[in-house]
Amino acid sequence: MVASSTPQPLLRMEGITKSYGSVQVLHGVELSVGRGEVLGLLGENGAGKSTLLNILNGVIQRDTGSIVIDGSPVEFTGPKQAQEAGLAFIHQELSVLPYLSVAENVFLNRLPRRKGAPWLVDWAACYRQAGEILERLAVKIHPRTLVGSLGTAEQELVEIAKALSMNARIITMDEPTASLTESEIERLFTLMRALKADGVSVIYVSHRLDEVAEICDRATILRDGKIVNTVDAQTTDSHALATMMVGRELSELFPKTEHERGRETLRVSNLSTVKVDDVSFTAHAGEVLGIAGLVGSGRTELVRAVFGADPITSGEVFVNGEAVTLDSPGTAIRHGIGLVPEDRKLQGAVLSMTNAHNITLAGLSKVSRWGQLDRGGEKQAAKRLIQDLQVTPSRIEQETGRLSGGNQQKVVLAKWLFAGSDILIVDEPTRGVDVGARAAIHGLLNDLAGQGTTIIMISSDLPEVMGMSDRILVMHEGRIAGELPRKDFSEEAIVMYASGLEPTTEGAKA
Amino acid sequence: MSSTAQMDRPVDADAPKRRWAGLNIRAENLASGVVLVGLVIVLSVVSPAFLSFSNFLDIARVVAITGVIAAGMTLVIITAGIDLSVGSTVGLVGAVTASLVAGSASNSPFVTDFKLPVSLAVLVGLAVGSAIGFLNGLIITKTRIEPFMATLGTMIFVRGLVYLFTGGYPIHFDPMPHDFAFIGQGAVLGIPTPVWLFAIVVAALWWASRRMSVGRAIYAIGGNPEAARLSGLKVDRTKIFVYTLLGFLAGLAGIILTSRLASADTVNGQGYELIAISGVVIGGTSLGGGRGSVIGSLIGVFTVGVIQNALNLFGASTQVQYVVTGLVLLLAISLDGIARLRRRT
Ligand SMILES: Nc1ncnc2c1ncn2[C@@H]1O[C@H](COP(=O)(O)OP(=O)(O)OP(=O)(O)O)[C@@H](O)[C@H]1O
Numbered sequence: 001m002v003a004s005s006t007p008q009p010l011l012r013m014e015g016i017t018k019s020y021g022s023v024q025v026l027h028g029v030e031l032s033v034g035r036g037e038v039l040g041l042l043g044e045n046g047a048g049k050s051t052l053l054n055i056l057n058g059v060i061q062r063d064t065g066s067i068v069i070d071g072s073p074v075e076f077t078g079p080k081q082a083q084e085a086g087l088a089f090i091h092q093e094l095s096v097l098p099y100l101s102v103a104e105n106v107f108l109n110r111l112p113r114r115k116g117a118p119w120l121v122d123w124a125a126c127y128r129q130a131g132e133i134l135e136r137l138a139v140k141i142h143p144r145t146l147v148g149s150l151g152t153a154e155q156e157l158v159e160i161a162k163a164l165s166m167n168a169r170i171i172t173m174d175e176p177t178a179s180l181t182e183s184e185i186e187r188l189f190t191l192m193r194a195l196k197a198d199g200v201s202v203i204y205v206s207h208r209l210d211e212v213a214e215i216c217d218r219a220t221i222l223r224d225g226k227i228v229n230t231v232d233a234q235t236t237d238s239h240a241l242a243t244m245m246v247g248r249e250l251s252e253l254f255p256k257t258e259h260e261r262g263r264e265t266l267r268v269s270n271l272s273t274v275k276v277d278d279v280s281f282t283a284h285a286g287e288v289l290g291i292a293g294l295v296g297s298g299r300t301e302l303v304r305a306v307f308g309a310d311p312i313t314s315g316e317v318f319v320n321g322e323a324v325t326l327d328s329p330g331t332a333i334r335h336g337i338g339l340v341p342e343d344r345k346l347q348g349a350v351l352s353m354t355n356a357h358n359i360t361l362a363g364l365s366k367v368s369r370w371g372q373l374d375r376g377g378e379k380q381a382a383k384r385l386i387q388d389l390q391v392t393p394s395r396i397e398q399e400t401g402r403l404s405g406g407n408q409q410k411v412v413l414a415k416w417l418f419a420g421s422d423i424l425i426v427d428e429p430t431r432g433v434d435v436g437a438r439a440a441i442h443g444l445l446n447d448l449a450g451q452g453t454t455i456i457m458i459s460s461d462l463p464e465v466m467g468m469s470d471r472i473l474v475m476h477e478g479r480i481a482g483e484l485p486r487k488d489f490s491e492e493a494i495v496m497y498a499s500g501l502e503p504t505t506e507g508a509k510a
Numbered sequence: 511m512s513s514t515a516q517m518d519r520p521v522d523a524d525a526p527k528r529r530w531a532g533l534n535i536r537a538e539n540l541a542s543g544v545v546l547v548g549l550v551i552v553l554s555v556v557s558p559a560f561l562s563f564s565n566f567l568d569i570a571r572v573v574a575i576t577g578v579i580a581a582g583m584t585l586v587i588i589t590a591g592i593d594l595s596v597g598s599t600v601g602l603v604g605a606v607t608a609s610l611v612a613g614s615a616s617n618s619p620f621v622t623d624f625k626l627p628v629s630l631a632v633l634v635g636l637a638v639g640s641a642i643g644f645l646n647g648l649i650i651t652k653t654r655i656e657p658f659m660a661t662l663g664t665m666i667f668v669r670g671l672v673y674l675f676t677g678g679y680p681i682h683f684d685p686m687p688h689d690f691a692f693i694g695q696g697a698v699l700g701i702p703t704p705v706w707l708f709a710i711v712v713a714a715l716w717w718a719s720r721r722m723s724v725g726r727a728i729y730a731i732g733g734n735p736e737a738a739r740l741s742g743l744k745v746d747r748t749k750i751f752v753y754t755l756l757g758f759l760a761g762l763a764g765i766i767l768t769s770r771l772a773s774a775d776t777v778n779g780q781g782y783e784l785i786a787i788s789g790v791v792i793g794g795t796s797l798g799g800g801r802g803s804v805i806g807s808l809i810g811v812f813t814v815g816v817i818q819n820a821l822n823l824f825g826a827s828t829q830v831q832y833v834v835t836g837l838v839l840l841l842a843i844s845l846d847g848i849a850r851l852r853r854r855t
Pocket residue numbers: 020023025043044045046047048049050051052092392393401402403404405406407432434523
């Protein structure tokens with residue numbers, strides 16, 4: 001244990017408990033954050049991190065326990081009270097409003113008013129101030145853009161901008177970096193350091209353990225709703241953190257196994273969409289093809305077009321050498337293509353359905369005959385996948401909306417594993433997934449490749465794409481800026497291509 | 511809770527799970543079921559006339575007609591839709607079918623000497639109902655107009671057709687063929703035919719929604735249309751199917767009603783959409799889509815039916831009946847709204 005960095009912490013949570021029905025999710029959790037401190041909050045999927053942060057920010061109510069800010073106990077009946085007390089919250093799942101502009105989202109409920117006419121919104125100020133905040137994050141998004149037209153990662157940046165604009169004393173960030181790439185993360189960290197210097201405290205949740213040493217002062221580890229330990233983040237390595245999180249030794253990440261590269265299964269030639277410009281590439285049986293690039297570089301748009309989810313303006317797609325017209329996801333699925341989309345809540349899972357029903361949704365024909373469902377077969381398949389992917393709680397009839405974020409992600413992945421695609425496209429497959437389960441997912445994807453499946457993987461996590469892929473395409477502004485075979489992988493080369501530059505030497509230096 | 515429990519419907523982690531007659535009843539169904547049983551007990555004590563077999567048959571006979579609609583409406587509401595046009599469909603199908611059945615007569619120029627055998631007349635009626643449903647589905651999926659607005663339009667349009675077709679005159683029978691009378695007035699094994707038809711419709715729709723892949727698609731589309739589309743489900747086709755099915759069932763209700771009343775009037779079916787929707791919502795189906803059950807609607811329409819029956823027994827006026835039914839609907843919708851708000855966090 002490490003003593004709190006300041007004698008009197010700014011925030012102290014004590015004896016927090018919370019139950020959902022008969023299931024106790026938090027067992028007397030204690031936590032404290034000093035002024036100007038960044039506290040990492042770590043734990044496996046379902047450990048209770050989001051629940052704890054939701055309680056702190058008045059989103060849900062605790063059963064027992066106390067919250068003390070600046071020496072005085074507080075009682076938030078709703079998120080608004082928490083906001084007024086100087087708390088800002090970046091939710092794990094996006095909470096922006098798609099039909100409002102970026103600026104309106106940033107200043108929701110507190111739009112700047114005109115001097116002398118406080119009943120009128122000062123739109124000029126609104127757009128200017130929003131622009132300033134976005135600039136500080138070095139984000140190239142116009143404040144007037146409709147949020148719904150942005151990609152997931154860009155929406156996340158809007159969410160971050162919103163929290164930063166509140167001038168809060170305590171900012172809680174529930175996995176803000178899950179869908180961001182290196183460069184956006186770097187900028188966020190720079191801003192966080194500036195906030196620290198101003199005395200703002202941050203609670204920071206992430207499953208990317210290497211970030212913890214970089215940005216956190218201390219880290220509190222939660223396991224099964226109990227505090228395991230609070231450690232000095234600077235002196236504890238990520239392996240030790242992971243071991244504390246899961247309570248056992250972990251297997252190696254990215255267990256890359258070499259496979260024979262088979263015949264060509266997918267050929268995309270001169271494909272263009274609104275956001276993709278003349279892209280051509282091929283993928284092969286047994287290959288893991290990585291796609292890297294900055295947020296907004298067109299990676300998601302490219303794979304959505306290949307999957308038939310977005311219209312193609314020109315170009316052709318060949319599956320197993322045969323030209324196909326992919327006008328809908330249904331057609332793509334019939335041709336053996338699957339897509340794990342980037343946003344589990346909006347595109348991936350049907351939160352009102354059970355895990356079993358979600359898992360079989362893209363492969364209903366496999367568990368039905370003449371339209372009649374084979375419920376026994378469905379149960380069995382769902383049980384097996386839930387075990388393989390370590391979904392907790394593991395009940396197949398659990399409503400997916402009641403799972404933690406990382407566990408929802410596993411259910412979406414399970415859906416596509418069940419569908420059994422020959423060409424499986426995964427867009428940020430381990431977004432929000434904890435280290436242990438991440439290794440399991442990597443193992444499963446590797447096994448699939450070993451059995452001849454073509455895997456196309458988008459990931460903003462460079463170690464992940466580099467660890468998993470046989471080949472990496474790097475995108476920049478809707479085009480493929482570079483292609484790297486495994487022997488030439490280096491972070492430097494990827495980052496150079498992603499920023500639209502040519503790597504100085506052949507990236508094989510590393 | 512054991513992991514081997516039935517898994518054919520979303521079960522709340524914290525809701526007690528009950529098995530009843532082999533069916534898994536959700537908390538919401540349980541709530542409306544308890545209300546229904548409570549009502550029946552209270553009314554039995556208060557009014558001896560209530561607790562008689564013939565009164566129960568009477569309730570069932572009344573409920574059967576709107577119940578057939580409510581069963582179909584349940585599927586539409588689960589897809590996050592709504593259909594306000596069913597009452598008008600009842601009217602049009604009733605009039606068209608009546609005009610084709612031997613012995614029908616009216617001052618309307620459309621009611622001619624052209625008659626069909628009862629079975630064919632019924633088929634034509636059901637086809638008209640299905641066609642209206644299909645039209646609803648087509649408008650909603652292809653133009654993306656809100657179901658509420660689209661079916662408000664067809665509701666007025668179809669009611670207008672009823673006025674045109676009947677010329678404002680009721681269609682009588684003189685006499686009504688025995689086969690046609692059987693649909694609304696007959697009985698098998700002492701149970702009225704409409705009640706049998708209602709039972710068959712509920713059983714079939716329950717099966718389709720819980721045991722068939724089309725049912726799974728219906729729930730998925732209502733719960734998250736984008737996730738459903740990206741899972742390869744045919745979103746538009748499934749929606750068109752449920753609206754068509756509902757049109758068909760509204761047509762069936764129109765035929766039963768015409769046979770039972772022995773006349774097709776221009777106002778037949780007016781307001782049925784509201785009774786059906788009330789039953790569905792009282793039965794625990796969420797107007798937000800993705801959640802609900804046909805069995806719940808069965809309980810819901812019986813609750814409405816029992817309340818109306820009791821008001822009748824106590825001699826309450828039609829006006830009072832409207833007020834009470836409206837209040838019950840408001841209560842059910844509010845509870846659904848609150849439940850949805852709470853789920854958001
Ligand atoms: N509404 C709910 N009803 C029932 N159980 C719930 C509900 N919300 C969360 N839980 C349960 O509470 C536990 C903690 O969930 P929480 O979301 O806090 O986890 P987490 O640590 O944030 O995980 P992740 O890393 O996956 O985001 C999980 O087991 C989850 O299934």
